[in-house]
Amino acid sequence: MSNYVIGIDLGGTNIKSAIFNMDFHIVHERSDPTEASKGPAHVLSRIQGIVQEMLLLEGIDQSSIKCMGMGIPGLLDPEEGLSIFSPNFPGWENIHVVNVMKEHFEFPVFIDNDVRVNMYGEWLFGAGVGYRNLVLITLGTGLGSGIVNDGKVIYGTTSSAGEIGHMNMFREGRPCRCGSSGCLGRYVSAVGMVRTFTEKLEEGRSSVILQWVGDDWTAITAHMISEAYDLGDALAIEVMHETGTILGFGLANVINLLNPEVVIVGGGMSAAGERLLETVRDTVRKHALALASSACEIVQAKLGRQAGMIGAAAYANNKMSL
Numbered sequence: 001m002s003n004y005v006i007g008i009d010l011g012g013t014n015i016k017s018a019i020f021n022m023d024f025h026i027v028h029e030r031s032d033p034t035e036a037s038k039g040p041a042h043v044l045s046r047i048q049g050i051v052q053e054m055l056l057l058e059g060i061d062q063s064s065i066k067c068m069g070m071g072i073p074g075l076l077d078p079e080e081g082l083s084i085f086s087p088n089f090p091g092w093e094n095i096h097v098v099n100v101m102k103e104h105f106e107f108p109v110f111i112d113n114d115v116r117v118n119m120y121g122e123w124l125f126g127a128g129v130g131y132r133n134l135v136l137i138t139l140g141t142g143l144g145s146g147i148v149n150d151g152k153v154i155y156g157t158t159s160s161a162g163e164i165g166h167m168n169m170f171r172e173g174r175p176c177r178c179g180s181s182g183c184l185g186r187y188v189s190a191v192g193m194v195r196t197f198t199e200k201l202e203e204g205r206s207s208v209i210l211q212w213v214g215d216d217w218t219a220i221t222a223h224m225i226s227e228a229y230d231l232g233d234a235l236a237i238e239v240m241h242e243t244g245t246i247l248g249f250g251l252a253n254v255i256n257l258l259n260p261e262v263v264i265v266g267g268g269m270s271a272a273g274e275r276l277l278e279t280v281r282d283t284v285r286k287h288a289l290a291l292a293s294s295a296c297e298i299v300q301a302k303l304g305r306q307a308g309m310i311g312a313a314a315y316a317n318n319k320m321s322l
Helices: 040-058 097-102 114-125 190-202 209-213 222-230 234-258 268-272 274-287 290-294 304-321
Strands: 004-010 014-021 026-033 065-072 075-077 082-085 093-095 109-113 134-139 143-149 262-266 297-300
Touching: 004 040, 004 114, 004 304, 014 040, 014 304, 026 040, 026 304, 040 065, 040 097, 065 097, 065 114, 065 304, 075 109, 082 097, 097 109, 109 114, 109 304, 114 134, 114 143, 114 262, 114 304, 134 234, 134 268, 143 234, 190 222, 190 234, 190 268, 209 222, 222 234, 222 268, 222 274, 234 262, 234 274, 234 290, 262 274, 268 274, 274 297
Parallel strands: 004 065, 065 109, 134 262, 262 297
Antiparallel strands: 004 014, 014 026, 075 082, 082 093, 134 143
């Protein structure tokens, strides 16, 4: 009897793992350092060890596990179970994740892109419940997205649909790892916002944040910019609004193209909340088509760090029913 499903959210910093019962309530949850620099074999071996430990601690036999889903950053072939390329993982190219897992586990394992499993989580259990047309964006190191259109998740020809973060916003802007430049993600991710902030400091601007970090500008974070914003820091407010404006222009394009009912903003930087979203909504109102934008809400994600784990588990469970 299958009583449980497992969800793994593989991040550049942490591996977030959970066992869920069939009502998708957490039975066991943990987070472990990824240690990505030690290479793909080490990371996959860590995941196997983590899953085995969780099962042991809960006294759950492998035969009670229906399936396991894994959210993996970067480009992949979900049908083949192949991770093609992951930008923040050294040496991670053409890794057959599912085959590696099959050597250790008797239950089926499915993989999908990390942002897409976040989207499954928010769609089925969070801010997207009940919608048939939605876009989830995650703002963290970069900008990722997942798209649901008429109740179906869009994958595209190479399972890479929804790369909104690589929409060109400036003809020749900041260089991007994708090989192009001026990509949206280089400006509106947490990393992008911090870069905008430090570029202004280089121009001689001042901020309360300088009292917090001294000469070590590398210590500046998106969270600090939010805190300085709340203290009325002029530079933090300017940078937050500038970031929100660029994101608003990007989302105006997305709303015109996809006509969603809701855009859900998740990822670490979504913690900025209304400080960021107010400007985003204002820009969308002014620049997207009125009919499409008036039918679309822009909201903060609800599930936080659990979205990827529960989404990966639900994705795998759905695959079993197909």
